[in-house]
Structure formats: C-alpha cells, structure tokens
Amino acid sequence: MGVEIQQKIKNENNNNDSNDDGFAAAPAPLILGLQPSALVDHVARVDWSILSRIPGERGGSFPVAAEEMKFILSEVNTHVTASPETTSPLITIAGGSVANTIRGLASGFGVPCGIIGACGNDDQGSLFITNMASSKVDLSRLRLKNGSTGQCVCLVDELGNRTMRPCLSTAVKVKADELTTADLKGSKWLLLRYAIFNIEVIQAAIKFAKQEGVYVSLDLASFEMVRKFRLPLLQLLESGSIDLCFANEDEAAELLRWSDNSVDPETAIEFLAKHCQYSVVTLGSKGCIARHGKEVVRIPAIGEAKAIDATGAGDLFASGFLYGLVKGLSLEECCRIGSCSGGSVIRSLGGEVTPENWQWMYKQMQTTGLPVPQPDNFVI
Known part of the structure; x- marks a missing residue:
C-alpha cells in the first residue's frame, strides 16, 4: 500500500535502512510532535461576508463534517479574494498546529525534529510528506494508511485574523494502541495539541513519554475546544504530566471561566504554574507572559510587522520558545525568540515561514542581542 509514497520518504531521508512499515529509519529526533492525523491546509484571504455563512464562531478552530467542508470550500472558491503577497488567492500546504511548530524548529532553527501520526495514500498525503520532508522533518x-488525509480551511480576513475549520472525520489517524515506547525512545520533548477526539492517543503518548523520560508540551488548541471540553483538559493538566503549556489569551480566559477568579493573563499563568513547570500565555501584539517556578517574565512583541495572516503565530512562537529551552537559554530569552519567530510567520499567508521571513527573524534576533541559530549546524 502506498509504495510510491513510502519510497519518496526513503529517498528524501536518503537512508537505506527502514523500519517494519517500510519507512526510512533515522536517529531519534530531539523533539517529536504528535499529530494523529496528517493535515493539509487550504489558506485563503476572504471578506467578512463569507465568515457569516460558515458554521462556528469567527476566529476559532473547531472540527466540521465532510459535507460542511465541501460547502466551505465551495464558498471559498466562489468568493476568495486575491492577496498582494501571493500570486494565487488560495495556497495549499502541510498544516496542523504541531506540524507548523515542528517544521519551524527543523527548517528555521535546525533542531532535529520528527512527527508521529498517520497519513493517507492520496494526493494530500503526498503533498504533506513532500512539504515536511523538504523542511528536514524526520518522517520515520x-x-x-489506505484512506484520506485530513484537510483544513483557513480563512483569513482583511485584518489578518484567521478562522479555521478542520475536517478529520474521514481522515486516517494513528490510534492509541499503535503507539509504542520505541516512538519516543531517545527524544527529549513531545509536543501535543489538545483535542477531545484525540484524547486516547494523547494519553497513550504521554504514558510512553513519561516512561522514557521525555518532557511533554501541550498547546490548548482553541478557545472553542477549551470551552466545550474544559473538564478533560483540566484533568489532563491536574495529572501533573504536562511540563510546558502554551495558551493564547482567549484560551486562557476560557480555561478559567468556570471559576470565580478574574480571567486576566496573570491569573491564568498562576493557575497553569500549579500544574506545569513552564507556562506561557501569548498576547498577540502585546507580547507574552511566561512563568517557570517563581520566575515570571512579560515581554512586548518584537519587530514592526503588519499581520498579513495570523495563522501559525502561536505555533511558531512555540518553535522559538522550545529552541530556547533546548539550548538552555533563560526564560526571558525563550520568550523573546518566540516573539521573533511568531512575528516571522504573520508576514505572509499560511503557517509556513518563507526564506525571506526567516531572514527577517534572524535580523530581529541579532538586533536584540539574541543568539542567532545556525540551522545547518545545530549543537546542544
């Protein structure tokens, strides 16, 4: 099954060894991302009117059924607007929050990274593999699997805000009983994104990570996911198995809305710090606030950049922050690098940083006295 795609992975990893599934073998990546279903993003700039005709709240990210996905795509194809940043008003790239973070770490920071998940043997799957492999992500x-690869429509309005509607109901995915300790062995960090429909595989991955001494990072996904499935999320945090938690301001507010406490970022950081070694709340154009133990830092956004598309801003912030962590930098430096990398992706359409915008990020880091990564020569 999927022999051509398997061979492509082997060729692009340039390794003659393979595991039992026929994928190219490779040393354990420093950072692994769990994205149970590979995902392809269809990113388009749209006007306000289309957002009023699709299901769900504007600005969030919540799953839709296959028929809803078809409707949204048809609306997009009819009403899509052109962008001055791209020759096409609609771009299609490998997507998903975890994939965005992993790809950024590998291509922009040179950190050895891999992804755990499942990919369909279809055109979208082939695109996902080609895109991630070209960014030097380990795909072993x-x-x-036979079947379809997940898809997501990312609608970007004239202010650069994005509304996301993933369709994973028919997508192939890795299941909890398919994971083993071998998937995590030798790595240092495991990255997760909260999703109730992936809760079993998330729990299994955390179990194996802890057995192998791997740190766990969790992204809260979206305010809609937190709002609708807050209790399982609280249970996950209270388990003490999450070492690092990322939330944006809206997600943090939803997480604390059940309590009588205020929902400001400082309160959210204090709450998350009870359960996680590191906690970060991103504040968009206002920067971020982070805590490790008793240390709390708050930094402004770095660099002047008009947001063309906010897709991937939090994901790439996580890339920079994690780069700082694995390099042993201070909490403040981790936040500043995260701010630089988050700022790099919003300068163009989609969740992948362009070569020009990586150079913009390196310049920002150099200007502010941060250590500039050497992607082709990463050393711990």
Whole structure:
C-alpha cells in the first residue's frame, strides 16, 4: 500500500535502512510532535461576508463534517479574494498546529525534529510528506494508511485574523494502541495539541513519554475546544504530566471561566504554574507572559510587522520558545525568540515561514542581542 509514497520518504531521508512499515529509519529526533492525523491546509484571504455563512464562531478552530467542508470550500472558491503577497488567492500546504511548530524548529532553527501520526495514500498525503520532508522533518514515525488525509480551511480576513475549520472525520489517524515506547525512545520533548477526539492517543503518548523520560508540551488548541471540553483538559493538566503549556489569551480566559477568579493573563499563568513547570500565555501584539517556578517574565512583541495572516503565530512562537529551552537559554530569552519567530510567520499567508521571513527573524534576533541559530549546524 502506498509504495510510491513510502519510497519518496526513503529517498528524501536518503537512508537505506527502514523500519517494519517500510519507512526510512533515522536517529531519534530531539523533539517529536504528535499529530494523529496528517493535515493539509487550504489558506485563503476572504471578506467578512463569507465568515457569516460558515458554521462556528469567527476566529476559532473547531472540527466540521465532510459535507460542511465541501460547502466551505465551495464558498471559498466562489468568493476568495486575491492577496498582494501571493500570486494565487488560495495556497495549499502541510498544516496542523504541531506540524507548523515542528517544521519551524527543523527548517528555521535546525533542531532535529520528527512527527508521529498517520497519513493517507492520496494526493494530500503526498503533498504533506513532500512539504515536511523538504523542511528536514524526520518522517520515520509517520504511518502510511489506505484512506484520506485530513484537510483544513483557513480563512483569513482583511485584518489578518484567521478562522479555521478542520475536517478529520474521514481522515486516517494513528490510534492509541499503535503507539509504542520505541516512538519516543531517545527524544527529549513531545509536543501535543489538545483535542477531545484525540484524547486516547494523547494519553497513550504521554504514558510512553513519561516512561522514557521525555518532557511533554501541550498547546490548548482553541478557545472553542477549551470551552466545550474544559473538564478533560483540566484533568489532563491536574495529572501533573504536562511540563510546558502554551495558551493564547482567549484560551486562557476560557480555561478559567468556570471559576470565580478574574480571567486576566496573570491569573491564568498562576493557575497553569500549579500544574506545569513552564507556562506561557501569548498576547498577540502585546507580547507574552511566561512563568517557570517563581520566575515570571512579560515581554512586548518584537519587530514592526503588519499581520498579513495570523495563522501559525502561536505555533511558531512555540518553535522559538522550545529552541530556547533546548539550548538552555533563560526564560526571558525563550520568550523573546518566540516573539521573533511568531512575528516571522504573520508576514505572509499560511503557517509556513518563507526564506525571506526567516531572514527577517534572524535580523530581529541579532538586533536584540539574541543568539542567532545556525540551522545547518545545530549543537546542544
């Protein structure tokens, strides 16, 4: 099954060894991302009117059924607006929050990274593999299955705000009983994104990570996901298994809305710090606030940049922050690098940083006295 795609993975990893599934073998990546279903993003600039006709709240990210996805795509194809930043008003790239973070770490920071998940043997799957492999992401833990690859429509309004509607109901995915300790062995960090429909595989991955001494990072996904499935999320945090938690301001507010406490970022950081070694709340154009133990830092956004598209801003912030952590930098430096990398992706359409915008980020880091990564020569 999917022999051509399997061979592509082997060729692009340039390794003759393979595991039992036929994928190219590789040393354990420093950072692994769990994205149970590979995902392809369809990113388009749209006007306000289309957002009023699609299901769900504007600005969030919540799953839709296959028929809803078809409707949204048809609306997009009819009403999509052109962008001065791209020759096409609609771009299609490998997507998903975890994939965005992993790809950024590998291509922009040179950190050895891999992804755990499943990919369909279809055109979207082939696109996902090609895009991630070209960014030097290890794909040896990506299972190839007969079926469809997940898709997501990312609608970007004239202010650069994005509304996301993923469709994973028919997508192939890696299941909890398919994971083993071998998937995590030798790595240092495991990155997760909260999703109730992936809760079993998330729990299994955390179990194996802890057995292998791997740190766990959790992104809260979206305010809609937190609002609708707050209790399982609280249970996950209270388990003490999450070492690092990322939330944006809206997600943090939803997380604390059940209590009588105020929902400001400082209160959210204090709450998350009870359960996680590191906690970060991103504040968009206002920067971020982070805590490690008793240390709390708050930094402004770095660099002047008009947001063309906010897609991936939090994901790339996580890339920079994690780069700082694995390099042993201070909490403040981690936040500043995260601010630089988050600022780099919003300068163009989609969740992938362009070569020009990586150079913009390196310049920002150099100007502010931060250590500039050497992507082709990463050393711990």
